[in-house]
Amino acid sequence: MEKYINKIINGNCVEIMKQLEEDFIDLTVTSPPYDNLRIYKGFVFPFEDIAKQLFRITKPGGIVVWIVNDATIKGSETGTSFKQALFFKSCGFNLHDTMIFQKTNPIPQIYRKRYNGIFEYMFIFSKGSVATHNPIMIDCLHAGLKLNGTTYKNYSKGEQKRGKPAKPVKKQKIKGNIWEYVVGKKAEDQEAKGHPAPFPCALARDHINSWTNEGDVVLDPMSGSGTTCISALKLNRKYIGIDISNEYCEIAKNRIANYEKQPNLFKVIPNGTK
Ligand SMILES: C[S@@+](CC[C@H](N)C(=O)[O-])C[C@H]1O[C@@H](n2cnc3c(N)ncnc32)[C@H](O)[C@@H]1O
Numbered sequence: 001m002e003k004y005i006n007k008i009i010n011g012n013c014v015e016i017m018k019q020l021e022e023d024f025i026d027l028t029v030t031s032p033p034y035d036n037l038r039i040y041k042g043f044v045f046p047f048e049d050i051a052k053q054l055f056r057i058t059k060p061g062g063i064v065v066w067i068v069n070d071a072t073i074k075g076s077e078t079g080t081s082f083k084q085a086l087f088f089k090s091c092g093f094n095l096h097d098t099m100i101f102q103k104t105n106p107i108p109q110i111y112r113k114r115y116n117g118i119f120e121y122m123f124i125f126s127k128g129s130v131a132t133h134n135p136i137m138i139d140c141l142h143a144g145l146k147l148n149g150t151t152y153k154n155y156s157k158g159e160q161k162r163g164k165p166a167k168p169v170k171k172q173k174i175k176g177n178i179w180e181y182v183v184g185k186k187a188e189d190q191e192a193k194g195h196p197a198p199f200p201c202a203l204a205r206d207h208i209n210s211w212t213n214e215g216d217v218v219l220d221p222m223s224g225s226g227t228t229c230i231s232a233l234k235l236n237r238k239y240i241g242i243d244i245s246n247e248y249c250e251i252a253k254n255r256i257a258n259y260e261k262q263p264n265l266f267k268v269i270p271n272g273t274k
Pocket residue numbers: 011012013014030031032033034040041043044045046192195197198199221222223224225226227228242243244245248
């Protein structure tokens with residue numbers, strides 16, 4: 001399998017994934033073409049075959065992060081994202097979490113009697129129970145605050161009781177499952193220019209840090225400009241990137257080559273940095 005490690009491979013991901021051993025990948029972070037919302041440089045998208053292959057090659061305890069959105073056609077959202085999530089479940093994955101990627105700079109929309117769409121889904125699928133979770137921590141707003149006590153009502157008895165005093169509020173807690181990022185503005189994201197729909201490096205980084213450890217294998221079977229792959233490399237993980245477009249593979253390879261020439265320019269970025 002070594003020949004696939006740290007490579008950007010041009011091809012149909014189903015055919016390339018078939019060549020990978022089963023139970024081989026620790027984490028996949030990917031976003032498929034959404035309901036033909038964007039024009040890519042020619043592709044086929046056999047969704048069901050992709051999902052089946054992902055299940056086969058994911059290690060027990062491994063994770064697939066599937067970032068997706070729906071088109072609105074004739075006044076209705078397609079619901080493709082949910083259909084895909086349910087298909088992943090039918091392949092054997094757990095739907096471990098449904099997370100939200102919220103954009104701080106969403107594309108303004110023409111008003112069509114609905115609120116501006118500012119998020120995408122990040123479905124987290126696990127093969128069995130999750131092997132690795134390094135949760136991102138955030139500061140508690142009321143850190144150190146001592147509460148006098150907790151009251152609760154026993155509705156069946158209709159009585160109000162005072163419980164034992166609660167502990168002071170902790171300094172930190174696990175981050176929530178709505179993650180917010182600016183899209184396309186950071187220098188590291190501008191390197192993806194030439195691809196119509198890259199996701200932010202910070203998003204890839206947060207998932208890689210959360211679900212893997214150093215040395216683990218991270219896959220993006222529709223890697224586009226290589227955001228997942230370069231983020232994995234910078235975090236000392238192994239990567240495999242696949243894209244059907246040779247032009248996008250070249251963008252990804254150039255991004256990686258530029259980093260490899262001057263890796264010291266890259267500062268270590270802590271978990272959860274937007
Ligand atoms: C939403 S884009 C991914 C962008 C990527 N996350 C990034 O940050 O640049 C989807 C990609 O899927 C690729 N694609 C579509 N069908 C494919 C297939 N069957 N095999 C491999 N890649 C495919 C397209 O060429 C496109 O680059």
